[in-house]
Amino acid sequence: MKNTVVTFKQAKENKEKLTMLTAYDYSTAKLMDESGINGILVGDSLGNVILGYEDTLSVTMEDMIHHGAAVARGVKNALVVVDMPFMSYQTSVYDALCNAGRLVKEAKAGAVKLEGGEKVCPQIKAIVDADIPVMAHLGLTPQSVNVFGGYKVQGKSIEAAQKLIDDAKAVEQAGAFALVLECVPSALAKIITESISIPTIGIGAGSCCDGQILVYQDMLGMYSDFTPKFVKKFANAGQVMCSAFLDYIDAVKSGEFPSKEHSFDISDDVLSAIYGGMKK
Numbered sequence: 001m002k003n004t005v006v007t008f009k010q011a012k013e014n015k016e017k018l019t020m021l022t023a024y025d026y027s028t029a030k031l032m033d034e035s036g037i038n039g040i041l042v043g044d045s046l047g048n049v050i051l052g053y054e055d056t057l058s059v060t061m062e063d064m065i066h067h068g069a070a071v072a073r074g075v076k077n078a079l080v081v082v083d084m085p086f087m088s089y090q091t092s093v094y095d096a097l098c099n100a101g102r103l104v105k106e107a108k109a110g111a112v113k114l115e116g117g118e119k120v121c122p123q124i125k126a127i128v129d130a131d132i133p134v135m136a137h138l139g140l141t142p143q144s145v146n147v148f149g150g151y152k153v154q155g156k157s158i159e160a161a162q163k164l165i166d167d168a169k170a171v172e173q174a175g176a177f178a179l180v181l182e183c184v185p186s187a188l189a190k191i192i193t194e195s196i197s198i199p200t201i202g203i204g205a206g207s208c209c210d211g212q213i214l215v216y217q218d219m220l221g222m223y224s225d226f227t228p229k230f231v232k233k234f235a236n237a238g239q240v241m242c243s244a245f246l247d248y249i250d251a252v253k254s255g256e257f258p259s260k261e262h263s264f265d266i267s268d269d270v271l272s273a274i275y276g277g278m279k280k
């Protein structure tokens with residue numbers, strides 16, 4: 001069944017958990033879609049896990065469109081949400097609207113995601129007014145890493161917790177259809193989830209959120225640079241891949257691969273004609 005913003009709304013009303021994963025390419029997105037995931041986020045985390053940057057700040061609109069379009073081509077039923085990269089919406093409401101429009105037109109996004117609370121509500125409102133659904137993102141917002149001074153749990157003081165609650169209400173009011181809560185204490189995520197009518201999608205925000213999201217390389221054990229506390233490895237695909245790479249190298253070096261089974265034949269007539277030709 002096709003997932004839309006309506007599916008997300010109904011899931012919260014019916015207390016059904018929503019599932020999301022990140023993806024950045026056609027074949028991975030297709031596998032996730034076939035598994036029945038509700039939503040796929042083409043996250044700007046692609047800066048880390050695909051492009052090897054230290055943070056997400058260097059990711060461009062072109063990167064997001066390139067990977068977003070690949071994911072969209074692999075998906076039939078999941079809602080495809082594409083991240084708005086750093087400086088594609090902070091600069092002005094006009095820039096935000098134009099760039100959100102590009103993600104829909106060129107990457108075939110079903111919705112866009114941007115980071116921030118009250119500060120970016122004019123942008124959220126303008127994008128939603130143009131009939132583009134917006135997913136908001138609060139808590140540890142990686143585009144603000146230089147202000148946070150690192151990747152730290154957010155909302156731990158009274159002021160910070162209250163600000164997160166206020167920001168959650170503000171993005172709901174501005175028209176966001178869902179809210180990602182990243183690295184927020186579980187009890188605070190529960191309060192926020194119960195204070196707003198739009199679904200919360202948690203990552204490091206405990207079990208009371210309306211849904212969960214993980215970066216797929218993290219949950220498959222494919223990214224060893226850094227593993228946050230909130231990541232559960234559902235498989236060790238990294239190990240499986242390394243062992244397959246080793247087997248391949250051995251098989252090529254020993255001449256075991258490619259065997260006849262993986263090679264193409266040519267008729268004897270053609271072969272002898274060529275050999276004959278070579279002798280002349």
Ligand code: KIV
Pocket residue numbers: 022041042043044045046083137180182203213215
């Ligand atoms: O970019 C991303 O992958 C994200 C998720 C971690 C929510 O924003």
